Amino acid sequence: MLPIEAVYGQLTSEFANNKTVLLQAPPGAGKSTWLPLQLLRDNRFNRIIMLEPRRLAARNIAYFLAAQQNEPLGQSIGLRMRNEVNLSNDTRLEIVTEGVLTRMLQADPELTDVDLVIFDEFHERSLAADTALAFALETQSAFRDDLCILVMSATLDGERYQSFLQCPIVSSDGRSFPVAEIYQPLNDEAKWLEAMPALVTLALQQQSGSALVFLPGQREIKYVQQQLIDRLSNDIDVVALFGEQDKATQQTAIAPAQLGRRKVVLTTNVAETSLTIEGIRIVIDSGKRRAAKFNIKTGVTELSTLSISRSSAIQRAGRAGRVESGVVYRLGSHAQFERRDKHETPEILCSDITPLVLEAKVWGTNINQLPLLDKPTSAAITQAESLLRQLEAFDEQNKLTALGKRIHEFGTEPRLAHMLIKATEMEQQLPGISALACYFVALLESRVNGSPELRVTLQSQFERPHKAFSEQLNVWLKRLKINKPKELACEYLSVVVALAFPDRLAKRRGQGFVLANGAGVNTHESYWLDSGFLAIATLGGHKGQRIFSATELDLPLLQQQLPHLFIKQSVCEFDEKRARFLHEDRTVIGSLIVDAKPCDKPIDVQARTQAWISLVHKHGLALFSQYPQVEQLLTRMTLAQRFYPQEFKQVDEAALLTNLNMWLAPYLDDIKQLDQLKKFDLANALNSILSWELQQRLGDILPVRIRVPSGSNIKVYYQLDGPAKLSVKMQEVYGLNDTPKLCDGQLSLLMELLSPAQRPLQLTQDLANFWQTSYKDVQKEMKGRYPKHFWPDDPSVAQATNKVKSRM
Structure with missing residues (x-):
């Protein structure tokens, strides 16, 4: 019996009174498989959509549930993801991936005929899942008060999620089998990858069964795989499992080991949730993941290797206890494990939110009006809106344009959609540009390495294409109904790049370049030495400031084809080096000055004021x-x-x-x-x-000075973290028993009691207690040191003074 079965009755009864329910069920409970199937079989709901964040998990769950129904996929159990659809009129439980659900909601905000939407593994907090949930909640509120929503996760921040959703929470027990924990401390954290092959070998020597090894990416998988060749016995198979593999390779990796053999599956976090690999009872966790982090300054999403959170580590460990008792080997000490963050940072707080801003606008609202668990920063929203204006998806008032609707409907990343749509429209004027755009997008999506000079790389792929490049190219040529060209129209390459990356147009500045978005980047040592302007395709490296791929910008052609990027403006700014105002008429692309000449109009008050405002904004x-x-x-x-x-x-x-x-x-x-x-x-x-x-x-509530019993007005020192502080001579607060209150008692006041020579004697937030306790010791010392001053036996009732005894 699966743990989820024990709370099934509670769950269904909650739905009788609530349209939204939160389910917390750790790995192995059966929430992704047994639960949706049972809801279907019990006819609790006529049609169910279940969102799975990962394609591999979605496909495997769909095929597993169809097998449980003794049916081929596409009958009562359906699957819908990019480039793979198995549905029929009989489908009642549909497994979908994230972008698919968002598009279903955009196409039909009422979700006609759908009774229940399930958000599985919601703790992963992807941008697409947050978007889909926000839309589903609005659908429920505005159109479908009968629509049920079930949010499920293995590691929920329960109270916070419950408060946000305003719904009941149902909790299930976790894995069916215990998982032992073994920690392998590291002497040098920087050499964690070199330690992994030895840890895998040790685990296989100490334990029986097959192993699942979590690594951050393909590079690390390849390294460990090569290192294990000579370390493991011949009866152990080592296979890789990651998201970019084809379906057949993935299925081979998750298949059980052959009789009499063991298997080591080297994987990324693609296997972290909603996936059971038969025979796995050992998990070996590097504690690392590859995470995308958006650099708002350069507009570049950078991939970094980071430590996973405790919740992710628990998820990974759960893979070892799915079918029998298991063990997890964690690289690093237990103390290091406890220092990790509790949860991963949601994508909405660390990724490019341009797609979400566009989705919200198409939905008919602004991002700040959506019911989102975490709100993106205003800087991130401003950056996204600026890019969408450059992509012609928004007008100057940030309203959705007709082209913006087409970009959204195109079904790919907004940058690439804009490039492909516009290149197709330019084909008559610039023959060959649409095919060139297909080559460019195929290069970006296949991630084939090449020369820093983009033109050279594309020409190389045109003549001797890599397999991965050819696969992507054929998809786009077929979709846009374009024949493979006899030659590439590379003379239009900078326009193609500008269509996708208008914020990465760059102008030379010293030894590097400055981007249209204002960020500075470093040039390649051997390329573009004489180029004044560049169109940059890819950036990365330290702080996203390294140019990986670019080509020289044809400025006249760009101005002819993309005039909306060129803005004419009159500028007044204060030149700090020359200590005078600079007043010019400029043509700019974002922060790039393409052309400038002195303005023939005098500087008016408004222009001068704005120059001062810019200077203050710069220096603070x-x-x-x-x-x-x-x-x-x-x-x-x-x-x-x-x-x-x-x-x-x-x-x-x-x-x-x-x-x-x-x-x-x-x-x-x-x-x-x-x-x-x-x-x-x-x-x-x-x-x-x-x-x-x-x-x-x-x-x-926060006075600058406080009047003390002696009559003096003493200045208060405030700080943002910690109590306010009042430094005052001890004699001046005799008779004061209640420490003064700030902000109606919400902010503590720390009293620093001073000697007649202004030296600290005591810090206290409780004067009455100090007078009755520590004061006696202070009195004894001060009487000998300052005999002319008043040191009463009972200061709580004594007269306060700022004078010596002879003048009192």
Whole structure:
């Protein structure tokens, strides 16, 4: 009996009263296989769609469930993924991959005839899954109050997810069999990969059965596979399993070992969830994964090797206990394991959200209005909207264009969709450009290595194509109904690149180049030495600043074919090197100045103000000489927003720099010199952010000074992390038993009690307790050192003073 069976009754009863349910079920519970099939067989729902985040898992689950029904795939059990559809009129349970579900919702927001949508392995938090769930929740709210949604995962952040979904949670027990844990500490973390072959060998010597070895990527799989050849006995087969393999190779990898033999499956995190490989009772976990991280500065998604979270490690270990008791060998110490993050960072917080912003617009809303568990940053949204304008998917008001709809309907990444659509439209003017675009996209998708000069690489693939390149090329030539050309029209290559990567057009700056998005990148030592402008296809390396592939930009041709990229503007900016204003008429592509000439109009007040605003935005508030004096004001305003968010707006420096035109610009009309700007009364402008009533309120809850019993007004020092601090002579607070309260008691006040010579004697947040306890020791010492000062036996009722005894 599978663990999920024990909570099946509870789950179905929850659906009787709720349309959304959260299911937490660790690996091996049967949530991906037994549960949807049982819901189908019990006729609880007429038609079910189950989202599987990984293609390999989706395919295997679909075939397994069809076999359980004694049917071929495509009857009651269906499968729909890119380039693979098995459905019929009899299909009632449909397994789909992420992008497919989003498209189904876009095409039919009511999800006609669908009764239940299941989100399996939701803890992986892919961008597509977050998008699909947001759309499904809106469908449920706006169109289908009868639509049921089941969110399932092995490792949920239960309380947070439950709060977001406002639904009941059902929890199931985990794996059917225990999994022992063995840790293999590392002397040198940098040499983790070199340690893996020895760990695999050790595990196979100590344990029986087959093994599943988790590695971050294909390069590491290849290395370990080669190292194991001479280490393992002849009765052990070593196979690889990763997402880019063809279906037949994947099926061979997950098939059980032949009778009398053992198997070692070297895999990526593609095997982490919803996949059972028969005979596996050993998991050997490198603790690493390959993760894509979007660099918002360069607009490049970089692949990095990172440590996995604890939840992912638990998922991986669960593979060993699916069919019998097993063991997991973890590379690294137990202490290292405990220091890992609890969960992986959701893709929406670390990836390019351009597809999501486009999806939201097609859905008819803005991304900030979608019910998302995590909201992307405003900077990420701004970057995505800027790119979509360059791709002509959005107009200047960020409204969806007719071309934007076609890009969305094209069914591939927005950059590539724009390139292929526009290249097809340009074919009559630029013969051969559409075929060239197919060659370019085939090169990007096949990831075939070549020369840094893009033209050379494409010509090489035209003459002697790699197998992977040919496969991708044929797909696109067939889809666009283009015949293979007799020669490549490489004279249009920079236009093709610009159609996909307008933000990667670059202008020479010193020894490198600056991108249209403003980021600086490094050139290749042997290429483009005399080029003033480049069209860059691929970037990477350290901070995404290394040019991997590019070609020289044909600027006149680009201006002729893509005039929307060229913006004419009048610019006024302060030249710090020359200490004067620069006033020019420019033609720009993003941050690239293509052409500039002096402006024949005088600098007006508005232009000069905007120049000052740009300068402040560049240097921050530290540009002002008064900044050290206003730091405490900013800290108080930030604390006020933290404790009273309904009354006070966010006013940290980042927020202030974003809204300079609102609060600073009105004060700059008469400022004509840099020295004037630096001496500007910053405190006055900052105070103006608050109404008179809020200024008074700020003084009440976070006073600049506190009046102590002696009559002195003592300045309070505030900090963003930790208590506020009041440094005062001890004699001045005699008679004070209750520590003053800030923010209605929400912010602690630390009192630093000083000697007559202003030296610290005591730190306390509880004056009454100090007077009754530690004060006696202080009194004894101070009487001898400062005999002229007043040191009463009971300071809690004594008169406070800032004078010596003779003048009291």
